[in-house]
Amino acid sequence: MIPDSFSANSTGAGSPMQHAMEELADADLRIKELQAARVIALDIIPGAVPMETYQFPKRCLLLFGAEGPGLSQKALDLADDVVYISQFGSVRSINAGAAAAVAMHAWIAQHAAPVTV
Numbered sequence: 001m002i003p004d005s006f007s008a009n010s011t012g013a014g015s016p017m018q019h020a021m022e023e024l025a026d027a028d029l030r031i032k033e034l035q036a037a038r039v040i041a042l043d044i045i046p047g048a049v050p051m052e053t054y055q056f057p058k059r060c061l062l063l064f065g066a067e068g069p070g071l072s073q074k075a076l077d078l079a080d081d082v083v084y085i086s087q088f089g090s091v092r093s094i095n096a097g098a099a100a101a102v103a104m105h106a107w108i109a110q111h112a113a114p115v116t117v
Contacts, residue, residue: 033059041079042103043070044092048084056107064096064103 037059042051063079065071070093076082085102087094094102 037061038080039063039078041065041071041076041082042085042099043076043082044084044087045070045076045082048082051083051085051103051106054081054083054106056110058111060107062100062103062107064099067093067095 036057038057038061040056040060041063043065063071063075065075071079083103085094085099
């Protein structure tokens with residue numbers, strides 16, 4: 001139900017109708033932004049892109065698998081992109097917590113404004 005204060009005569013700036021329209025436009029913008037979010041899997045598999053060359057989307061969900069087995073095939077199928085953290089030596093798997101810290105730092109380096117102390 002639309003309150004009486006939303007009458008056809010109250011569409012000017014600052015009116016309840018104008019305020020409601022602005023809120024609706026803001027909500028639509030937020031929905032579009034969230035729909036544009038991408039799922040990024042972090043796993044060292046054939047075809048994955050090295051994190052050092054990957055441009056993380058501003059809105060994304062990062063998926064991390066268990067050390068050793070990595071992500072499930074279902075998780076990889078749902079991902080928009082698969083990225084790996086370059087490693088040197090014989091170890092090809094790192095702790096999920098460490099991987100998350102490295103990946104989140106890479107995202108921050110690309111998207112966050114530096115804070116001066």
